[in-house]
Amino acid sequence: MNIALRRTLRLPLGSLCCLVTLMSCPGTRADSSYDLKRLTPVPDSQQIPVGDFLRPPLLSSPSLNPSGTRIAAVVTAGEDRRLLLVYDVKTQKYGTIGGQSDYDITGVGWLGDSRVVYAVSAQKLFGIGLFAADVEDLNNTYPLLQYFGSSVVGIPRSDRLSPLVWNRYDNLRQSGQDEGVALVNSSNVSSAKGANILTASLYAKGAIIETARDNNERHIMDRYPVPDGGNTDEYITDKDGNLEFAITNQDNHKTLRRLTADRKWVPCPVDMDNGYFCGAGNELGMLAAVPGHTEGKPNPLLWMDSATGKYGASLVEDKEYDFVGWPYRDRSTGVIIGAHVDREGPHNIWFTPTYQKYQDLLNRSFPGVYVRILDSNEAETLFLVATYSDRQPARFIWVDFTKHAAGLFKDSAPWIDPKRMQPENIIRFKTRDGRQLDAYLTLPAGASKEHPVPLVVIPHGGPFARESWGFDGEAQLLASRGYAVVKPNYRASPGYQWKFPENDLWDFVKMSHDVTDVTKAVIATGLVDPERVALMGGSFGGYLTLKGLVDEPGLYRCGVAISGVFDWEQLIKDKKYDATQYGSSEYGQLLHRLGDPRKEPAKFDEIAPVRHVDRVRVPVFVSHGGEDFNVDVGQSTRLIAELKNHNVPYEAYIVGNEGHGMYYFANRVEQYTRIEAFLAKNMPATPKP
DSSP states (O other): OOEEOOOOOOOOHHHHHHHHHHHTOTTTTOOTTOOOSOOSOOOTTSOOOHHHHHOOOSEEEEEEOTTSSEEEEEEEOSSSSEEEEEEETTTOOEEEEOOSTTEEEEEEEESSSSEEEEEEEETTTEEEEEEEEETTOGGGOEEEEESSOEEEEEOOTTOTTSOEEEEOOBTTTTBOSOOEEEEEOTTOOGGGTTOOTTTSOHHHHGGGHHHHHHHHHHHEEEEOOOOSSSEEEEEEEOTTSOEEEEEEEETTEEEEEEEOTTSOEEEOOOOOSSOEEEEEOSSTTEEEEEOOOOTTSOOOEEEEETTTTEEEEEEEOOSSSOOOEEEEEOTTTOOEEEEEEESSSEEEEESSHHHHHHHHHHHHHSTTSEEEEEEEOTTSSEEEEEEEOSSSOOEEEEEETTTTEEEEEEESOTTOOGGGSOOEEEEEEEOTTSOEEEEEEEOOTTOOSSSOEEEEEOOOSTTTOOOOSSOOHHHHHHHHTTOEEEEEOOTTSTTSGGGSOGGGGGOHHHHHHHHHHHHHHHHTTTSEEEEEEEEEEETHHHHHHHHHHHHOTTTOSEEEEESOOOOHHHHHHHHHHHHHHHOOSHHHHHHHHHOOTTTOHHHHHHTOGGGGGGGOOSOEEEEEETTOSSSOTHHHHHHHHHHHHTTOOEEEEEETTOBSBOOSHHHHHHHHHHHHHHHHHHSOSSOOO
16 A cells, blocks of 8 residues: 655745746647547547547546445546546445545545545645545545645554554645654544645635644654654555555665564664565565566565565566566455566466466456456455456456456546557567567558558666556557557666676666667568657656667657756756755765766766767757656756757757646647657658658
């Protein structure tokens, strides 16, 4: 359980001056007339609108209450805002909770059978607080904690109405200190009266600050000590939802700490420099963990004893991939009974014959799609599953094995017609140093060696993220416009890291080479036109885009860089400020892994493509959000200035009230509409005679 708020930051007053000019940029909240109420596909004779591929899913994160009588989920109902839906399985009736103004529900969980807890954000960026409601009276929702930077880390099985909540700071008191984990009383409804910032008018918000502050304190039943040893990165609860572990970070040195019976945080002799945890084990003191990098051998999911730091028996092993996924727990006991795993595609692994039997039945019942068990009631009679494929977005289905019955709960994207989508092919390519990696190739209808099509290469962000098989709206949008799309996993991508030396996992130049290698591999198939190839990416993918344009000026016809990092020395300077002001650990990690720019100027010059724009020979599209707290918009405005200075054709779309990517649907539609026009102008789907 982790009902988290979007990042909430207290901006320095000086930063507001930088945002004012950006707020007036053309295109902000563009195309607000787009019809989000239409839930059916457009006719076959009509081109599918850009927005249909970018719409937020109608429903996400569904979960059953313990008895299986109700389902809670985040929904988007005909507007660019997320609401909370509570559905009665027996009566098929539902109710919703939605904030006023520009508020979104960003996470939901069950506190017992009849109460929900949910997180709220404002303007797609800023966390507001945690709220609760009883399902029989959804109109009377009430705040638990407001402006505390709160996220639910666990719901104790012994007292489901009292969640464990991590409060990262007290914004009402302007405290920058970590407030630690608290046990919160969700039943204290009367104390919340008159303190709900969500329903207060703009005029009244300031007046109720003190009341809201007192309300926060009244809901806190108990506080746990804050671990020493630097900033806290994460808390982990045991299988029963009780607080057990914390991970702290000081000067880029991470430490695992365990909470003792007398509430002291004791350091564990665990090497935290590599590897990661997937949650608590089936016994106290145990963890499910993936060990650190070992070249030449895939990393499995293992048991680990926190008291000794030693690994034990294996849960999941694979001969070709590092473990990438998450465990599945028995709903009634919290015991790990299986895992969902990403390899070249998704896989389910079960440790019990009962669940393997369930999976086999589901696979036979829903042929042609991947079926994932999401949740069940505690009696394990009613299950919630998701079915999807490369052409079908997720459909959420309830299954009753005792009654041999199943039914559709919700289709996440009913406006998508799977028959008009294109298959996503899993291909393999070799890097120039002989390693084999996976990529995902989507071809438009009619692509062949006799009719080669233009290609868009899209490296993912991260870099420690990965591409996975499944429905991809971005790839389907471009394929519907006549473009082939390849999305590669490069050497930093989880699942493939065992194939490379550890130093390669931070070697950005070699990652760029991997992108070049997959581009040339797809060109070699003869299915794409080598004279019409574009490079496009966001965040770290934006970096790889500009790096590719600089290093391979003859390979690409144009590039699209979204929210990219173009100078890593500048990013390190920005993160140093974040570390000083907000305790961010990113600065220390970057300095440790990349090195000190003052000591290695040649290296940082090589990985700063914005310093080499004079080598770019093709048009570039640049996009960024003015309120991006991950990568400062100055990275893109500097790139735009360099492109202009070197007479490189460019187009730009900078939106002041956006973050790392376009959170507002209208802005996403505008962004991709402009990208579509940019690609059509520079490498048309139908070549000129």
